[in-house]
Amino acid sequence: MSTAGLDRRTRRRQETIEEILSVAIELMETEGVAALSLSAVARRLGMQPPSLYQYFPSKMAIYDALFQRGNELLRDAYRTATVDAEDQLESNLKAATAFCRWCLEHQVYAQLLFWRTIPGFEPSPEAFAPAQESIQDLRDHLQATVDAGLVHPDAVSAGGIALYTSLVAGLLSQQMANEPHASFEDGRFIKLLPVVLEMFYQQYAPTRGRNDRSTSATDRTS
Structure with missing residues (x-):
């Protein structure tokens, strides 16, 4: 998704969402599609798991965005x-x-x-x-x-x-x-x-x- 034309805060949020989705795909490639872990995604991104919920309230929400x-x-x-x-x-x-x-x-x-x-x-x-x-x-x-x-x-x-x-x-x-x-x-x-x-x-x-x-x-x- 293009971030052109977005204000700085919105652009940064969208970039973080894209990073989360990309990391999720990488983990699904190695661990299996159904084995996705929010904790593993957070660790890979260097953030605390609760911070991830600011972007996706659940693992199903990540699957939905990836779908x-x-x-x-x-x-x-x-x-x-x-x-x-x-x-x-x-x-x-x-x-x-x-x-x-x-x-x-x-x-x-x-x-x-x-x-x-x-x-x-x-x-x-x-x-x-x-x-x-x-x-x-x-x-x-x-x-x-x-x-x-x-x-x-x-x-x-x-x-x-x-x-x-x-x-x-x-x-x-x-x-x-x-x-x-x-x-x-x-x-x-x-x-x-x-x-x-x-x-x-x-x-x-x-x-x-x-x-x-x-x-x-x-x-x-x-």
């Missing part, structure tokens, strides 16, 4: 990736690639954003807002693909969104579980991303009929 921060970073990476795409399919691939690459390069954030690793944690509406923006971005991409005549309109249905996110999340889960240290270029599972997208396009081929046998269970129940 929002992570979703904002991911949303921005997703949007930036498609700027120079020459056609819709390339735009889709670039967007999906940016999404997966970001998650593999920020696995602590990915665990917090997409897997329920924190017992009892539920993001606040404010923290969840950028995630909803990302889902809308996905809908817009799929709608543009429909408008280009490349997939059936059912691709933008609730079932279509569910299938798309399940396919991509499945690749990420396999990659992070089996080869967590592999790069995006070298990952055995994540390199299947173009194949997975092609599977999605085939499922929602333009000639697909709403009542034919290829209609998926997710569409029938959506």
